[in-house]
Amino acid sequence: MHRNLLTYINQYVNSPLTSEEEALIVAAFQPKKIRKKQYFLQEGDVCKYTGFIAKGAMRQYSVDDKGIEHIVHLYIENYWANDRESFTMLTPSKYNIDAWEDTDLLLITRADMLNLMEKIPALVEMVRIMDERNAIANQRRLNSTLSNTAEKRYEEFVNNHPQFLQRFPQHLIASSLGITKETLSRIRKQALK
Amino acid sequence: MHRNLLTYINQYVNSPLTSEEEALIVAAFQPKKIRKKQYFLQEGDVCKYTGFIAKGAMRQYSVDDKGIEHIVHLYIENYWANDRESFTMLTPSKYNIDAWEDTDLLLITRADMLNLMEKIPALVEMVRIMDERNAIANQRRLNSTLSNTAEKRYEEFVNNHPQFLQRFPQHLIASSLGITKETLSRIRKQALK
DNA sequence: AAAAACCGTTGACAAATATCAACGGTTTTT
DNA sequence: AAAAACCGTTGATATTTGTCAACGGTTTTT
Numbered sequence: 001m002h003r004n005l006l007t008y009i010n011q012y013v014n015s016p017l018t019s020e021e022e023a024l025i026v027a028a029f030q031p032k033k034i035r036k037k038q039y040f041l042q043e044g045d046v047c048k049y050t051g052f053i054a055k056g057a058m059r060q061y062s063v064d065d066k067g068i069e070h071i072v073h074l075y076i077e078n079y080w081a082n083d084r085e086s087f088t089m090l091t092p093s094k095y096n097i098d099a100w101e102d103t104d105l106l107l108i109t110r111a112d113m114l115n116l117m118e119k120i121p122a123l124v125e126m127v128r129i130m131d132e133r134n135a136i137a138n139q140r141r142l143n144s145t146l147s148n149t150a151e152k153r154y155e156e157f158v159n160n161h162p163q164f165l166q167r168f169p170q171h172l173i174a175s176s177l178g179i180t181k182e183t184l185s186r187i188r189k190q191a192l193k
Numbered sequence: 194m195h196r197n198l199l200t201y202i203n204q205y206v207n208s209p210l211t212s213e214e215e216a217l218i219v220a221a222f223q224p225k226k227i228r229k230k231q232y233f234l235q236e237g238d239v240c241k242y243t244g245f246i247a248k249g250a251m252r253q254y255s256v257d258d259k260g261i262e263h264i265v266h267l268y269i270e271n272y273w274a275n276d277r278e279s280f281t282m283l284t285p286s287k288y289n290i291d292a293w294e295d296t297d298l299l300l301i302t303r304a305d306m307l308n309l310m311e312k313i314p315a316l317v318e319m320v321r322i323m324d325e326r327n328a329i330a331n332q333r334r335l336n337s338t339l340s341n342t343a344e345k346r347y348e349e350f351v352n353n354h355p356q357f358l359q360r361f362p363q364h365l366i367a368s369s370l371g372i373t374k375e376t377l378s379r380i381r382k383q384a385l386k
Numbered sequence: 387a388a389a390a391a392c393c394g395t396t397g398a399c400a401a402a403t404a405t406c407a408a409c410g411g412t413t414t415t416t
Numbered sequence: 417a418a419a420a421a422c423c424g425t426t427g428a429t430a431t432t433t434g435t436c437a438a439c440g441g442t443t444t445t446t
Contacts (some may be wrong), residue, residue: 013298017212023301023408045253051399062340064340070336070339070340071339072332072335072336072339073265084328084329084332085329085332085333085395086324088325088329089329094336131324131328132277134279135277135324135327136277136278136281136282138328138331138332138335139265139277139278139331140278141289141335142331142334142335142338143255143263145335145338145339145372146263146264146265146338146369146370147255147257147263149402150402153388169422169423170261170423170424171422171423171424171426178338178339178340179403179404180338180404180405181423181424181425182403182404182405182406182424182425182426183339183404184424185424185425185426186403186425186426188424189425189426342432343432343433346431362392362393362394363393363394364392364393364394372433372434373433373434374391374393374394374395375394375395375396375433375434375435376432376433377394378394378395379395379396379433381394381440382395382396
């Protein structure tokens with residue numbers, strides 16, 4: 001199960017990890033299997049771990065006054081599941097994260113991660129690159145949400161995340177685009193013509 | 194003019210900058226004054242510099258097919274103006290950044306910034322913290338855009354950025370919230386009751 | 387000093403999207 | 417095997433927001 005993580009990290013770094021480094025990483029990440037629908041994080045709790053998804057699918061969402069869920073992230077293999085605000089500030093989270101499929105996670109606390117980064121400089125570089133890509137992706141998504149119609153946003157979603165279409169039902173995808181499942185259904189119908 | 198930058202940096206670091214470090218910073222950042230309405234970055238150009246705003250106000254926006262501007266960021270003193278995607282990837286930008294008021298900037302290229310970070314470890318830490326806060330702010334804004342009504346988003350804006358109300362006209366604030374100036378006008382009228 | 391550009395507001399109307407209820411076809415749970 | 421939950425779709429209708437045009441009061445430019 002750790003193999004996927006090592007492969008993932010090696011994609012980010014220039015020279016491959018030494019076997020000592022690999023051993024440190026394997027020791028630091030704690031494997032955890034969670035079943036479909038099980039919570040990884042619940043609103044109000046502190047997000048103690050960041051979880052690398054070795055296998056499976058998850059979702060992150062907030063719940064509003066009316067009890068409606070708003071999906072902010074969908075995750076599959078090779079994604080990191082966490083609430084960054086809660087994870088770094090150790091404040092109670094406003095989000096829930098749960099498993100959409102049975103999922104294999106590799107967990108690490110912030111303290112252990114910082115520790116590991118001191119021992120393995122390549123990880124510092126990896127985190128920097130991940131942060132950078134993340135910031136860019138967020139900027140794009142924000143701009144798209146502010147500038148585009150629902151139809152165009154869905155089109156972008158299909159182009160950028162075709163894998164997600166196979167893994168998540170339409171009502172979750174609709175929510176992640178900020179629209180209702182009915183609206184998405186109509187947009188798709190319209191697009192066929 | 195560099196004084197503001199040094200003060201800003203010192204707020205982020207544990208031990209104050211030495212005078213050698215301050216000298217390095219002053220040497221690395223090139224001052225530039227730009228007039229109201231002047232471009233700092235134009236769509237299609239590469240964002241060569243990141244600009245620390247010592248004084249003034251700016252805006253970042255994209256322009257859609259219909260020629261409508263969509264504000265993605267408003268900036269005032271102590272903000273950094275840049276398009277991160279273009280700045281780090283050196284790709285043509287999809288955004289414009291221009292001055293809303295006469296503005297004093299301190300410019301640095303990415304290469305020079307990386308250089309400076311090697312000489313002044315405190316800057317690495319500053320950038321890390323800035324990135325972290327930025328990621329958190331983006332996450333909040335995205336969630337707000339997806340989950341809240343226009344009215345609630347404006348309410349949040351007023352609470353989180355009261356200074357901006359004094360510096361930017363309503364039509365820019367409306368655009369940054371993803372609504373038209375007419376809608377914002379009506380929301381404000383409604384809120385008075 | 388005059389002209390032009392900018393800004394916020396309002397009204398009438400149009401378009402986009404949400405809401406609510408119902409349905410049939412799945413898949414999951416009991 | 418039966419019941420329940422889930423999923424996508426559709427229709428009817430309501431709400432939200434956008435569009436267009438016009439206005440009076442600024443501020444800026446000429």
